[in-house]
Each structure stands twice: as C-alpha cells, then as structure tokens.
Amino acid sequence: MINTKYFLKGFFCIKDLNSPAIALAASFIAIGALFKNIGLNIQESVFSTFLTYALPGSLIMAESLMVGASLLNIFLAVWLVNARLYPMTVSLFPLLMHKSQPKLKYYLACHFIAVSAWLIMKENYKSVKRKYRLDYWIGVGAANLLVAISATAFGFFIADHLNKDMMVGLAIVNPIYFLCVMVNAMKNIQMILAVILGAIFGILFYFISPEWCILFGGFTAGTLAFYMGELNVN
Amino acid sequence: MSINIVLAILATSSATYISRFFGVITSNKVKETSKIFKWFNCLAYSTLSALLVRIIIFPAGALSEVGYLIRATVVLFCLFIFFISKRNFVYPTVISAIIMTLLSEYL
Numbered sequence: 001m002i003n004t005k006y007f008l009k010g011f012f013c014i015k016d017l018n019s020p021a022i023a024l025a026a027s028f029i030a031i032g033a034l035f036k037n038i039g040l041n042i043q044e045s046v047f048s049t050f051l052t053y054a055l056p057g058s059l060i061m062a063e064s065l066m067v068g069a070s071l072l073n074i075f076l077a078v079w080l081v082n083a084r085l086y087p088m089t090v091s092l093f094p095l096l097m098h099k100s101q102p103k104l105k106y107y108l109a110c111h112f113i114a115v116s117a118w119l120i121m122k123e124n125y126k127s128v129k130r131k132y133r134l135d136y137w138i139g140v141g142a143a144n145l146l147v148a149i150s151a152t153a154f155g156f157f158i159a160d161h162l163n164k165d166m167m168v169g170l171a172i173v174n175p176i177y178f179l180c181v182m183v184n185a186m187k188n189i190q191m192i193l194a195v196i197l198g199a200i201f202g203i204l205f206y207f208i209s210p211e212w213c214i215l216f217g218g219f220t221a222g223t224l225a226f227y228m229g230e231l232n233v234n
Numbered sequence: 235m236s237i238n239i240v241l242a243i244l245a246t247s248s249a250t251y252i253s254r255f256f257g258v259i260t261s262n263k264v265k266e267t268s269k270i271f272k273w274f275n276c277l278a279y280s281t282l283s284a285l286l287v288r289i290i291i292f293p294a295g296a297l298s299e300v301g302y303l304i305r306a307t308v309v310l311f312c313l314f315i316f317f318i319s320k321r322n323f324v325y326p327t328v329i330s331a332i333i334m335t336l337l338s339e340y341l
Contacts, residue, residue, distance in 0.1 A: 018323040026331060030296065044239050051247035056285065059295055061246040071245045078249040084285055085250065087277035089257020094266040106261075110254040115282060167296040169335030172308060175289045176330035179309065180316045180323050182283060194276040198283025205284075206292055214288055218281025226276040230269070 006132040010139025013120055014147060020116035023177030024144060025151040027055050030170040032155020033162050034062050042156050049152040053114055053145055055174065057082045083215055087222070089113050095125050096133045109134060112141020119181050120144075190229030197221035304337045 014021050028049060035045040052058050057078040064074045089110055096106070117140050128136045155162075162170075186192040201217035209216070264271050289297070290305060297305065311333060312326035319325045 020323075022324065023327050026327075034295070040239055044243065047240075048243045048246070051243060052250050054250045056289075057246055057250045061242055063294060065239065065242055071241055074242055075245040075249045078246045079252060081285075082250045083253050084278070084281040085253040086257045086260075087274050087281055089254050090260045090264060090274040091271065091278040093258055093261035094264045094271055097261065106258050107255065110258045111251065113254045113257070118278075164296070164299065165335045165339040168300050168338045169331040171293075171296040172305075172334040173327055173331045175286060176309065176312045177323060177327045178282070178286055179290075179313070180321075180326055182279070182286065183313070183316065184321055184323075185279065190272070190276055191279055194279040195283045198280030199287045201280070202284025202287045203291060206288065210292065214281060214284045217284035218277060221284065222277035222280035223273070225280060226269075226273045229272075229276070 003132050003135040006135040007139040010136035011143045013140050014143040021147050023174045024116050024147050026170045026173035028148045028151035029155035031058050032152035033159035036156045036159040038066050045152050045156045049149050054082050085113050088118050098131050101134050109138050117141045117144045189232050193225035193228050197225050300338050308334050
C-alpha cells in the first residue's frame with residue numbers, strides 16, 4: 001500500500017514555486033492541439049498522454065501518423081528517442097529501493113519516469129526517509145501526470161484558437177525550463193562535464209546520425225564525464 | 235477510436251515503457267554508492283543535455299519554423315533572466331513563451 005502522508009507530500013510538490021507545472025502544461029497544451037490537428041479525438045489524445053507520458057515520444061508518434069509510418073517504424077523511432085529513460089531510471093531507482101516495498105510497486109511506479117518528475121525527485125530525495133521515498137515518488141509522478149493529462153485535454157479543446165506563433169511560444173517553454181534546471185544541476189565537476197559534453201556530442205553525432213545522436217552523444221559524453229570526474233577526484 | 239491510432243498509441247507507450255522497465259531491473263543490482271551508479275548518473279544528465287540541444291538546435295514540429303537566430307536570442311536572454319533572478323525557474327520559463335511568440339510574429 002501507499003503511505004498517504006508521503007504520497008501527498010510528493011503530490012503537492014507541484015505547487016512549489018520552482019515546480020515544472022508551467023513548463024509541463026505548456027508543452028502538453030501544444031501536444032493536445034497537435035493531436036487534434038492530426039485527427040485524434042479527445043479520448044485518444046488523453047489515452048496517449050496517460051499511457052506514454054513522454055513528450056518527445058508523443059511528438060514522434062504524431063509526426064509518424066501524419067506521414068503514415070508503419071507501427072514498427074513508430075515503435076523503433078519512439079524507442080530510440082525515449083531510450084534516455086533507461087539511464088534516468090537507473091540513476092534514480094536505486095535511491096528509492098527499500099526492502100519493505102513490494103517489487104511490483106517499482107514496476108508500476110517507473111511509468112512516472114519523465115524529465116520533470118525525475119528532476120524534482122533528484123532535488124528532494126535526501127529530505128525523505130528512505131522507506132517512504134517510493135510513496136513520495138508516486139505522489140510526484142501522479143501530480144505531474146495529472147498536469148500532463150489535463151493540459152492535453154485543454155490543448156485539444158482550445159486548438160482552434162491557437163495560431164502558429166502561439167504554438168511556437170508554447171513549444172519553447174519546456175526546453176527553456178529544462179535548460180535552467182540542467183544549468184542549476186551543474187554542481188560538481190562530473191555534472192558540469194556531463195551537461196556540457198552532452199550538448200557538444202549531441203550536436204556532433206547529429207551530423208553522423210540524427211536518429212542515434214541522443215543515445216551516442218549521451219553515452220560518449222556521460223562516459224567521458226565520469227572518467228574525467230573520477231580522475232579529478234583521484 | 236480508430237484502430238490504427240490506438241495501435242500507434244500502444245506501440246508508442248510500449249516502446250517508452252520498455253526503457254523504464256529495464257531500468258528498474260538494472261536498478262535492483264545497482265548500489266547507490268557504487269561507481270556504476272555514478273556512471274549512470276553522468277549518462278542520464280549527458281543524454282538529457284543531448285536531447286535538449288537536439289530540441290533547441292535541430293527541432294521538430296512548431297519550433298522548426300523559427301529561425302536559428304530567434305531561438306538563440308530567446309535561449310540566451312532566458313539564461314540571462316535565470317541568473318539575474320537568482321536561479322528562479324518560473325521567470326525565464328514564462329518570459330520565453332512571450333518573447334518567442336512576439337519574435338516569431340514580428341520578425
């Protein structure tokens with residue numbers, strides 16, 4: 001079962017001044033409007049955000065539907081762009097592990113892994129007792145997912161009133177929020193190197209393979225940052 | 235609901251969940267004090283950074299219709315706001331939408 005106190009504590013993190021609610025809502029309003037424009041109905045739009053809950057993957061699905069891509073193409077393209085969720089999970093879930101929590105809960109709770117909730121948890125996990133971190137995480141994730149679903153529905157209904165310039169304005173909000181959070185996370189040599197090298201290698205690998213640039217760039221940069229950081233410590 | 239769209243949503247969500255699922259399996263064997271955990275932490279941040287530059291410099295969707303110069307101006311200005319507002323996340327986030335909308339409409 002879930003400890004209600006810690007669940008609610010995590011859930012109401014979304015009200016904090018520095019929470020990703022605004023950025024998350026803006027992005028999913030744009031996604032909701034995009035879904036409507038490509039012919040999804042409200043149930044499909046909400047269902048998509050509820051089940052996927054990852055912005056780049058949803059964007060790829062929408063673009064793939066527009067060009068009539070096959071299911072296999074959609075699956076592979078989304079898997080490639082969302083493979084970043086694997087290192088994100090491995091760099092967070094060991095912090096949430098506790099023997100009192102059932103294993104199944106972790107497999108359900110991992111659905112909430114997305115940049116917004118992940119960044120909140122990375123900032124706050126030390127302030128939560130280890131035994132209840134998973135419940136806190138489920139609260140954080142549920143609040144973020146609720147914002148995403150509500151914003152998708154809202155975006156769907158106001159799609160006809162959003163012009164191209166407004167869509168552009170909404171699309172920049174999430175990257176800017178993440179950029180600021182990433183800059184804020186650069187607190188030690190390894191994090192500074194990981195973020196800067198990730199940006200450099202992400203660009204370099206784009207010219208070799210646009211599909212694989214996030215994975216290859218991230219892997220190369222992260223590995224280099226780790227070794228350079230370790231050398232520095234030693 | 236159209237069956238094709240439902241299948242596309244299911245393909246998208248399963249492709250997304252796979253990475254999360256295998257992440258939990260790996261997490262069972264990783265100690266937070268280990269070097270491999272630190273390595274995964276670096277991988278997570280660098281992958282996010284690579285994703286971020288991909289979205290800003292080589293965007294898809296609505297952002298691709300805006301020129302490099304406008305995107306660069308908005309990013310640099312918002313970083314400036316972030317630092318002068320003592321690392322507040324809300325001001326640059328809100329200002330980015332306003333500036334981007336205005337610049338893309340009038341330039």
